[in-house]
Amino acid sequence: MSRGVEILPVRGMPEIAAGDRLAELVLKSLTDGGETLEGGDVVVVAQKAVSKAENRVRSLRDVEPSQRARELGAALGKDARLVELILGEARRVIRAERDVLIVETVGGWICANAGIDASNVPGTGMVTMLPVDPDESARRIRAEIAAAAGVRPAVVVADSFGRPWRLGQADVAIGCAGIAPLDDWRDRPDRDGRPLAATVVAVVDEVAAAADLGRDKDAGVPVCIVRGLERYVTAEDGPGARAQQRAAEDDLFR
Amino acid sequence: MSRGVEILPVRGMPEIAAGDRLAELVLKSLTDGGETLEGGDVVVVAQKAVSKAENRVRSLRDVEPSQRARELGAALGKDARLVELILGEARRVIRAERDVLIVETVGGWICANAGIDASNVPGTGMVTMLPVDPDESARRIRAEIAAAAGVRPAVVVADSFGRPWRLGQADVAIGCAGIAPLDDWRDRPDRDGRPLAATVVAVVDEVAAAADLGRDKDAGVPVCIVRGLERYVTAEDGPGARAQQRAAEDDLFR
Numbered sequence: 281m282s283r284g285v286e287i288l289p290v291r292g293m294p295e296i297a298a299g300d301r302l303a304e305l306v307l308k309s310l311t312d313g314g315e316t317l318e319g320g321d322v323v324v325v326a327q328k329a330v331s332k333a334e335n336r337v338r339s340l341r342d343v344e345p346s347q348r349a350r351e352l353g354a355a356l357g358k359d360a361r362l363v364e365l366i367l368g369e370a371r372r373v374i375r376a377e378r379d380v381l382i383v384e385t386v387g388g389w390i391c392a393n394a395g396i397d398a399s400n401v402p403g404t405g406m407v408t409m410l411p412v413d414p415d416e417s418a419r420r421i422r423a424e425i426a427a428a429a430g431v432r433p434a435v436v437v438a439d440s441f442g443r444p445w446r447l448g449q450a451d452v453a454i455g456c457a458g459i460a461p462l463d464d465w466r467d468r469p470d471r472d473g474r475p476l477a478a479t480v481v482a483v484v485d486e487v488a489a490a491a492d493l494g495r496d497k498d499a500g501v502p503v504c505i506v507r508g509l510e511r512y513v514t515a516e517d518g519p520g521a522r523a524q525q526r527a528a529e530d531d532l533f534r
Numbered sequence: 535m536s537r538g539v540e541i542l543p544v545r546g547m548p549e550i551a552a553g554d555r556l557a558e559l560v561l562k563s564l565t566d567g568g569e570t571l572e573g574g575d576v577v578v579v580a581q582k583a584v585s586k587a588e589n590r591v592r593s594l595r596d597v598e599p600s601q602r603a604r605e606l607g608a609a610l611g612k613d614a615r616l617v618e619l620i621l622g623e624a625r626r627v628i629r630a631e632r633d634v635l636i637v638e639t640v641g642g643w644i645c646a647n648a649g650i651d652a653s654n655v656p657g658t659g660m661v662t663m664l665p666v667d668p669d670e671s672a673r674r675i676r677a678e679i680a681a682a683a684g685v686r687p688a689v690v691v692a693d694s695f696g697r698p699w700r701l702g703q704a705d706v707a708i709g710c711a712g713i714a715p716l717d718d719w720r721d722r723p724d725r726d727g728r729p730l731a732a733t734v735v736a737v738v739d740e741v742a743a744a745a746d747l748g749r750d751k752d753a754g755v756p757v758c759i760v761r762g763l764e765r766y767v768t769a770e771d772g773p774g775a776r777a778q779q780r781a782a783e784d785d786l787f788r
């Protein structure tokens with residue numbers, strides 16, 4: 281059994297605050313743990329850490345809900361101020377039924393509550409919003425790692441999304457740099473030379489999901505290294521995770 | 535950086551044929567590679583290997599399409615015989631538009647083409663169908679491993695599913711034994727003692743996705759071992775992957 285892929289939690293990261301440089305914190309925690317980043321690594325950072333560093337934290341107490349937010353909040357059993365924040369981040373509402381509010385965000389992601397979330401945010405009534413441009417976040421973290429450490433691993437920003445039809449949430453990539461989000465096998469033959477119909481592997485989402493297995497949500501491990509995927513790591517930053525977004529006109533579920 | 539999670543491809547597996555005992559083939563390949571299974575491992579087997587072993591391979595030449603299959607095939611640009619097989623595996627059609635046929639299978643999975651697929655199936659016009667009961671497949675493989683090797687790792691049957699809203703396919707679990715499909719954090723507090731709202735982690739889908747990173751689709755690696763997730767491996771076989779299926783009445787997208 282040859283060497284496969286490793287998922288390594290980066291332990292010892294501090295609570296992230298606005299203005300923190302995540303690259304430096306990751307590198308320091310790695311050094312403290314006696315570990316070194318490799319150029320073929322993928323550094324997977326939880327959205328919440330990125331949002332905190334980018335000061336995408338809001339207090340519900342500062343939010344004045346609109347009439348629409350108050351009505352929708354009452355209908356869904358949600359805090360009207362949270363609904364106001366969600367609608368402010370939404371390009372369109374996909375579903376607003378029962379206690380669920382699924383929107384397409386201004387950044388193009390379809391998810392519950394526009395990715396706004398209160399867990400693991402210090403302070404009462406504090407929530408995180410998604411980074412304004414998670415691909416840009418990934419590119420910036422990558423550049424900072426390269427400047428400080430002399431290697432250019434790929435960087436992925438991961439968040440936990442629910443899914444239609446299946447219970448539970450799985451981590452997916454909402455931002456990336458230095459890794460192609462999709463691995464397109466459609467032009468490559470299978471083992472018997474037949475075309476591999478419709479096989480496009482969502483590599484970066486699988487990387488995000490794998491990384492989630494490496495950390496305990498309550499243990500303060502916002503970053504994992506996925507090692508052994510050198511074949512997917514590219515010199516250029518690439519198109520980012522938004523290349524995974526299915527165009528509305530090609531989508532059968534919105 | 536403490537030990538994390540490893541994804542180890544099981545190399546040297548032969549082409550799988552009807553009646554093969556997958557457990558024995560996995561154990562032999564591991565032994566040949568100088569590796570030993572551990573009780574806390576998760577053995578992730580590609581659906582295609584399970585389907586071949588269970589003789590869930592069909593020849594399109596043996597299929598006589600119904601009138602409905604011919605009409606739907608013409609409308610979607612699909613082989614009417616393939617559509618006939620898909621409809622035979624379907625409890626209901628979720629979407630039949632453009633070149634896409636998404637159904638709810640008799641086993642309760644919602645996926646394109648009822649999971650029927652021609653890639654990596656030897657012979658012209660041969661396709662694999664999903665195992666009749668992938669949870670039972672996982673339980674059987676687990677029992678066979680335990681009988682032969684004296685350890686009881688968890689077993690997952692994984693398949694590549696497309697997703698609404700996002701391009702590409704990611705591996706998910708359609709069967710499992712010895713691992714809880716969902717890790718429910720809703721009663722546990724976050725680091726600051728606040729409840730983790732709506733956090734149910736789809737662990738077994740993340741395991742399936744992680745395992746897909748360990749194998750090359752054209753390299754004949756139908757099985758990966760995911761090591762380091764002992765905390766999720768259970769003595770009892772558990773409810774199986776079907777526990778992940780969202781009930782139709784709770785689903786907003788069918």
